[in-house]
Amino acid sequence: MAEAHQAVAFQFTVTPEGIDLQLSHQALTEIYLSGLRSWKKKLIRLKNGVITGVYPASPSSWLFVVIAILATMYMRSDPSMGLIAKIQEHLPVSQSLSAQCQTVVSAVLFSTLLWFSLIFTMRMCLKQLLSYHHWMFEQRGKMSNTTKVWVALVRIFSGRQPLLYSYQGSLPNQPVPAVKDTVKRYLESVRPLMTPDEFERMTSLATQFESSLGNRLQWYLKLKALWASNYVSDWWEEYIYLRGRSPIMVNSNYYGMDFLYVTPTPIQAARAGNTLHAFLMYRRKLNREELKPVSSTTSTVIPLCAAQCERMFNTTRTPGEETDTVQHWQDSDYVAVYHRGRYFRLRMYSSSRPLSPREIESQLQRILDDPSPPSLGEEKLGALTAGDRIPWAKARKEYFSLGVNKRSLDCIEKAAFFVTLDDDEQGMMGEDPAASLDRYAKSLLHGKCYDRWFDKSFSVVIYKNGKIGLNAEHSWADAPVVAHLWEYVLATDSFQLGYNEEGHCKGEVDASLPRPQRLSWDITPECQEQISQSLAVAQALADDVDFHVFSFRDFGKGRIKKCRISPDAYIQLALQLAYYRDRGMFCLTYEASMTRLFREGRTETVRSCSNESCAFIKALEGGEGVEVCRRLLRQASEKHQNLYKHAMTGAGIDRHLFCLYVVSKYLGVDSPFLKEVLSEPWHLSTSQTPVQQVELFDMVNHPEYISCGGGFGPVADDGYGVSYIIMGENMMNFHISCKHSCPQTSSHKYGGQIRQALLDMLQLLCPDQREPSRTDQSQTKKDL
Incomplete structure (x- = not known):
């Protein structure tokens, strides 16, 4: 005590x-x-x-404007055209000031008003400039004169050394597409998936919607777009995430993996010490807005919205019976730690300074060495966050609203983030590295269903052998935001902080640090019963997940770009070809695209399965000639890139239809068209994890420091979830999920089809390029 x-x-x-x-x-x-x-x-x-x-101006520019106005008045010129004299007439303190002082004060007030007017004008100009998206549709390497002038103007109006949130006031609002354009694109996207009779019926529903109810719903949506920062994001967060009543584990949360080939230290506490300290360093930069504003991957001058970063730390998702809420606290000086069924509160600061990595290691070693057993009901308490949301909301209200349980729960929910010291060993290891990667992915996705706190913004998992990973809650932000944090942590841990020769963290330890505080619980038998029920639901969900992770090293984006084709489009076509070979049909395909070019933008759907992609696959599988297949492949790739660009620039299909559906529910009217559209299952849900901070990693001299990326659970019971990351020029990692309960799906079988599709398409595009032999591949792996 x-x-x-x-x-x-x-x-x-x-x-x-x-x-x-x-x-x-x-x-x-x-x-x-x-x-x-x-x-x-x-x-x-x-x-x-x-x-x-005051961005894009600077606070010091105010002084420049004041001096300039005073200087012109000294030269007996009136730049205000009489406004300074008007201000002087109405000064409330004119009786107590001399005439000269009154003139100076009036000039300063006018200068301040002029300064604010200039800031407003510059911000509006920058907002209009950032609304220009034609540059994205130009052929790579061929920039028009208009775009060149636009780039120069953006740089002029962007100011110097912007902070993380500097661009927020200048980002344009997400536009509302015309109903007729959205309906037209929707019908085009489903044409290859329907029979002629089905398509004729859907066309009739769409035409009826467009000519009647659609215009009425659109009017309300445009009204919201004028009022709100973003007409999509708040409804998307509430209705897609927070109002979901099924478990968020597997269904919503996603994960990120450690380096594929390297474990910087095998000492669990040491790896945790550096990792947690790196998180604190990132949070410090985040709070001080010292992180560079993230730019579009296609243009370094175009900023992306940073609003999602605000809730990265000190955030939790609180369950409710009808809807959950995301709670965020301004600051937290501790993390919550779970180990062998016990919860601890670990302070991360001492005397207002952050603990050093060596001190964090020492504190965590105390937890690892603590022999005390968990209290009654404590060990599997986290299962409440893994099961259905309504039972968790009721249990939280009944058993955790008073006394010691409330204090301990508050401690977890207000923590900077959650940490699990796992007793298992994970990573690519053993005689079967492929199977070990699959186990690693499942462990990060759901663990034991009670040793993660799935409501926290993210949970860090530290394994016994020094491997690490991350599980993130989805409602507060999308994967690229968390990936940016994870890239920084991995790079800082290995390349900045490092370890000594024994594998421990560097630095000294303050022996007077108080021990980590053990959290206390009073779990009643009724609460234990609810924990058991939630665990049973979560365990059944976790056991049903079929996961396969593999690294494709036959070639990478370097070879694909030599064939003059987009790497993302290439992979998307390979995924569809693999699905067709696996299931003998085409399916509605989801690819996540971001809309962060707009203020508070989140994601949009790219409907990757198009008429062009289906034509290419049918030709290839039907034995058409090489030239025909090659031409159709390039057409499909160009179509995919066009779809992706439209989604990024606010001309997507699904978010617009979703918002129209929400408006219809508010108005209490039914739309057969919208109801049918939103009930269509995504049998193939895909997402690319982009590498955003390439400068942090040296792929040439240290190719072994490669992240394996991350993944997510299947969206449909009879479908696949596929996440992929393109690492450097010669490697791509894939994470495939489906469900054992569906006899038509198999993650390993589909993974094999993806491998073959990637190879077949390269042979089609570049038949003269030599395929790497197995000896070459084995030698590369041996070098790593």
Whole structure:
């Protein structure tokens, strides 16, 4: 109980002689330093708020404007055209100031108004410039004169050294497409998936919707677009994520993996020490807005919305009976740690400074060495976050709203993030590295169903052999935001912090650090029964997941680009070809695209299965000539790129139809067309994990430091979920998920079809290029 007593600043007892007051100087010092740290953060936020608020100008430019106006007045010229004199007439303190002082004050007020007007004008100009998207549709390497002028203007109006959130006020709002355009694109996307009779029926429904109810719903949607920052994102977060009542484990949460071939240290506590410290370094940069604004992968001058970064840390998803809520706290100086069924509170700061990696390692080693058993019902408590949402909401209200349970739950939910010290060993290892990767993926996706806190914004998993991973909740942000954080952590851990010769973290340890605080629980038998029920639901869901992860190293984007084709389009066509060979049919295919070119933008759907892609696959499988297949492949690739660009620029199909459907529900009207569209299952759900900070990794000199990427569970019961990451020029990693309960799907079988499709398409495009032999591949693996 020593740590508990240290948390008390003063104690007093009433005795016959009076009140005996005992002060704890250590606790008072900690309170003072904690308050000092809090005030420093507030001042930094205030300073950054001012800098961001006047962007693209700078605060110092105000002084320049004031001096310029005063200088022109000194030259007996009136740049205000009489406005300064008008201001002087209405000064409330004119009686107590001399005429000269009144003139100066009036000039300063006019200068300030002029300065704000210039800022507003520059911001509006930048907003209009960022609304121009024609550059994206130009042929690569051939920039028009219009686009060249546009790039120059964007650079001029963007100012210098922007902070992370500097562009937020200048990003354009996401446009609302015309109903007729969306309906036309939708019918085009489903044409290859329907019989002539089915397509004729859907066309009739679409035409009826477009000519009647669609215009009425569109009017309300345009009204919302004028009022809201983004007409999609708030409804998307609420209805797609927060109102879902099924488990978020597997169905919503996703994961990220460690390096594929390297484990920097086999010591669990040491790897955790560096990793957690790297998270603190990233959070510090995030709070100070020192991270560079993320740019589009296709253009370094185009900023992306950073709004999702605000809820990265100190955030949790709170269950509700009808809808969940995302709660975010401004600051948290500790993390919640789970180990062998016990929960701990680990402070990450001492005397207002962050703990060093060596100190974090020491604290975590204390947890690992702690022999105390979990209290009754504590071990599998996390299963409540893995099961259905309504039982968890009811249990939280009934059993965790008072007393010690509330305090301990608050501790977990308000923590910076969640940490699991796992007793298992994971990674590519053993005699069957492929099977070990599959186990690694399943462990990160769902673990034991009770050793992760799936409601937290993200949970970090540290395995016994030093491997690490991450499980992220989806409602608050999309995968690229978390991937940016994960890239920084992996690079910082290995290339900046490092380890000593024994594999421990570098630095010294403050021996006076208080021990991690064990959280207390009072779990009643009724609550234990609910935990068991939630665990049963989660375990059945986890056992049904069939996962396969593989690394494709026969070639990478380098060879694909030599064939003059987009690597993403190439992979998407390979996925469809593999599905056709696997199932003998085409299916509605989902590819995630981002809309962060707009303020508070999130994602849009690219309907990758098109008339062109189906024509190519039919020709290839039907034995058509090489030239015909090659031509159709290139046409399909160009079509895919065009679909992707339309989705990025706000001209997608699915988010618009989704919002029209939400409006129809608010108005209490039914639309057979919208109802049918939104009930169509995505049998193939795909997503690419982009590498955003290439500068952090040296793929040439250190090719072994390659992340395996991440993945997610299947979206449809009879479909596949596919995530892929393109690493460097010569490697692609795939994460494939489906369900054992569906006899028509198999992740390993589909993975084999993807491999073959990738090879067949390269042979079609570039038959003269030599395929790497097995000896070459084995030698490459041996080098790594």
